[in-house]
Amino acid sequence: MRLILRTSYDRSGCFARLPAEARTWAYTDLHDQLPARAVQRPIGPIGVRAVVYDRYGPPGVLRIEDIPVPSPGANQVLVEVVATSVNLSDWEGLLGSPLYARIGGLRAPAHRVLGSDIAGRVAAVGPHVTRFRVGDEVYGDNLALMGGFAEYAVAPAAMLAHKPAGLTFAEASTLPQASAIALQGTARVQSGQRVLVNGAGGGSGTFAIQLASLAGAHVTGVDNAGKLDFLRALGADDVVDYRRTDFTRLEPFDLVLDLVAHRSVFAYRRALAPGGRYLCVGGAVPTLLGVATIGAALGLVTGRRMGVLAVKQGPVHFMPAAELCVTGDLRIRVDRTFTLEEVPQALACVGEGRALGKVVVTTQGSKPVT
């Protein structure tokens, strides 16, 4: 296998540019290393099924296609994907909006296959990878390379962790990005503080509510009316329907964690108690820029802190959440699972705000491409 990795790896990370006979040889050899379940469906010279897109747009721009088997580089791992959870960032990457979703690909997507939060089995490792072996069950945040909406994906070994036995692949796939956001967003919460989570019914918000509640805070969750009972069930003390009530005119909070920022910095400043902190994670670009500049200055002169949370990635940032899930202190809510063929619907479910908690795409049960 090491010989193949050295001889077949090309700059695009695929076997695609090899001559046909070399490709067949490479796939055959790779195929020999795959776990039993994968061997039942030979990869063959054509490749693996993936949901691809070549231009930004609505879910209709997605199609299912056979692509070359991705080849792991020296410090990378080839994962046989079992489950990939959908994040709002996938939807943003599909649309190419907000503008930050085009970083690395201003006119066309930088990666043809979306899907960053993967869980599956190691199918091959690069020559410098020592932490994982073929057959290991892993999960992780593959935001830099994406590729999770496919049967196989390549990920940097540094972004993966061993999947806890107590979590299913679907459950593990919900954690990397969403729980890292929630853990970092609520890291400084103290008992008795008043915490508000805006956009609380989505992937990150459902973890953030629970973590703030575990820390002993009084938690207010903001989302649309259809999600408010769900927020209460997760531990929110108060809930707010954003279509009816402007949370910035409620009592001031010690922490506002905003997953969908789109208001003025002055409105957000109004929502903060003295010494309070406003952290936005995602939302409209003008708002994010305003918070990072005017908001930061406004916070300083008024005794508050306002800023954009640059979320750190990697196992160290999501494994604590997995441990809490295994002990039962943190609950994972998978709203729906979809097949590879249903990725457009899965993305729309999240992007159009219909999901309660997380949506997961599973490669099992997917039909062969016609």
Ligand SMILES: NC(=O)c1ccc[n+]([C@@H]2O[C@H](COP(=O)([O-])OP(=O)(O)OC[C@H]3O[C@@H](n4cnc5c(N)ncnc54)[C@H](OP(=O)(O)O)[C@@H]3O)[C@@H](O)[C@H]2O)c1
């Ligand atoms: N800063 C970083 O480093 C970093 C890293 C990764 C990701 N991100 C960003 O972090 C965010 C994570 O979001 P997520 O995955 O938790 O999203 P999500 O699962 O889509 O949840 C967002 C929730 O907000 C609700 N919502 C929509 N508009 C709202 C409004 N005006 N007021 C209150 N709630 C509203 C949505 O419901 P309805 O639409 O039904 O109302 C949904 O329940 C994304 O924007 C992503 O791009 C940031």
